[in-house]
Amino acid sequence: MKICVLPGDGIGPEIMAEAVRVLRALDLKAEMEEGLLGGCAVDATGTPYPEATQKLAREADAVLLGAVGGPKWDGLPREQRPERGLLGIRKDLNLFANLRPAILYPELANASSLKPEVVAGLDILIVRELTGDIYFGQPRGIETREVDGTQQRVGWNTMIYAEYEIRRILKVAFEAAQKRGKKLCSVDKMNVLECTQLWRDIAEEVAKDYPDVELSHMLVDNAAMQLVRAPKQFDVMVTGNMFGDILSDEASMLTGSIGMLPSASLDANNKGLYEPSHGSAPDIAGKGVANPLATILSAAMMLRYTFNQEEAALRIENAVKKVLAQGLRTGDIHEPGTKKVGTREMGDAVIAAL
Ligand SMILES: NC(=O)c1ccc[n+]([C@@H]2O[C@H](COP(=O)([O-])OP(=O)(O)OC[C@H]3O[C@@H](n4cnc5c(N)ncnc54)[C@H](O)[C@@H]3O)[C@@H](O)[C@H]2O)c1
Ligand SMILES: CC(C)[C@H](C(=O)O)[C@@H](O)C(=O)O
Numbered sequence: 431m432k433i434c435v436l437p438g439d440g441i442g443p444e445i446m447a448e449a450v451r452v453l454r455a456l457d458l459k460a461e462m463e464e465g466l467l468g469g470c471a472v473d474a475t476g477t478p479y480p481e482a483t484q485k486l487a488r489e490a491d492a493v494l495l496g497a498v499g500g501p502k503w504d505g506l507p508r509e510q511r512p513e514r515g516l517l518g519i520r521k522d523l524n525l526f527a528n529l530r531p532a533i534l535y536p537e538l539a540n541a542s543s544l545k546p547e548v549v550a551g552l553d554i555l556i557v558r559e560l561t562g563d564i565y566f567g568q569p570r571g572i573e574t575r576e577v578d579g580t581q582q583r584v585g586w587n588t589m590i591y592a593e594y595e596i597r598r599i600l601k602v603a604f605e606a607a608q609k610r611g612k613k614l615c616s617v618d619k620m621n622v623l624e625c626t627q628l629w630r631d632i633a634e635e636v637a638k639d640y641p642d643v644e645l646s647h648m649l650v651d652n653a654a655m656q657l658v659r660a661p662k663q664f665d666v667m668v669t670g671n672m673f674g675d676i677l678s679d680e681a682s683m684l685t686g687s688i689g690m691l692p693s694a695s696l697d698a699n700n701k702g703l704y705e706p707s708h709g710s711a712p713d714i715a716g717k718g719v720a721n722p723l724a725t726i727l728s729a730a731m732m733l734r735y736t737f738n739q740e741e742a743a744l745r746i747e748n749a750v751k752k753v754l755a756q757g758l759r760t761g762d763i764h765e766p767g768t769k770k771v772g773t774r775e776m777g778d779a780v781i782a783a784l
């Protein structure tokens with residue numbers, strides 16, 4: 431098992447240290463090599479996805495990533511920003527399928543943003559397309575041009591999907607639904623955007639190959655509302671890059687905290703990049719208080735999807751459940767009656783539970 435470890439920026443190194451310790455505690459035959467991605471890479475090499483990291487990532491079976499970005503780099507030209515490193519590695523490795531499971535652990539029912547009775551038993555899988563859409567569409571830019579007789583700055587991006595991109599992500603989503611509750615909700619904005627009209631048409635076509643899965647469609651604004659009104663109506667949701675980014679952050683709060691939401695980004699052969707859905711949390715970086723569970727759970731997803739080690743993945747997930755049952759909580763999920771712990775203590779507890 432060759433794993434490329436990219437801690438990144440902000441809380442990235444803190445949460446990654448715990449995920450790596452958990453993996454080591456499992457005593458797997460894993461070779462882990464660290465590289466630079468994001469702001470730390472910009473500082474060291476001038477670019478957010480340096481060649482050495484490209485080589486490491488391409489040669490590895492899987493990449494485990496912390497988070498990138500932070501205010502320190504926000505003023506840089508776009509090509510040098512940490513986030514471009516993240517988009518770069520996703521595109522480079524063709525990681526088009528982003529799986530973001532929003533699962534509520536029963537112990538966190540009171541930490542959820544919703545009432546316990548609305549979220550009890552919540553288990554949603556968001557399948558987000560990750561290498562297309564307005565994130566990558568050309569043309570894009572900012573320039574000064576004449577508009578209505580005056581010189582003005584204009585900014586533009588292009589929302590674009592080719593048929594093959596829509597088909598392959600829908601296939602992933604239908605197959606995931608087949609293995610779960612057999613319900614797939616495709617989220618679009620077909621009432622306004624041509625790009626997503628195509629998405630809906632293709633979803634209908636692909637559905638013919640999966641007669642056992644019940645396909646529904648929902649407009650994204652309604653989906654955002656339904657997620658906080660009655661989230662348990664969803665089993666698998668599939669959507670484009672931009673809508674998926676937003677809906678998955680929204681879904682994370684149903685589980686108690688964004689610090690609980692892991693993710694897998696897969697190519698066609700299950701080579702994958704695994705990262706928490708959250709960012710580098712500059713507001714709490716360096717304090718040792720970040721929740722490492724999303725990263726630890728991402729490592730479990732890595733064992734499941736890339737290495738087919740279901741048993742090891744379950745061991746990690748069960749250890750996380752046990753630690754929550756023991757009443758240990760980082761600040762983001764802390765509530766009266768539970769014990770507040772830091773990042774390292776949470777990692778220690780997961781390892782002890784293993
Ligand atoms: N995958 C990634 O690397 C990724 C994802 C999102 C944002 N970012 C980048 O991160 C930087 C900060 O972005 P942001 O503030 O909008 O989003 P963020 O996810 O970093 O933080 C949002 C809020 O959630 C909290 N939070 C996030 N992770 C947490 C954890 N593990 N434990 C406890 N609390 C946690 C933060 O403290 C903050 O209050 C930006 O530069 C952004 O581009 C990177
Ligand atoms: C940091 C940013 C580029 C990234 C995205 O928008 O995909 C992040 O928000 C995420 O959800 O992984």
Ligand SMILES: [Mg+2]
Nearest residue numbers: 675676679707
């Ligand atoms: Mg996001």
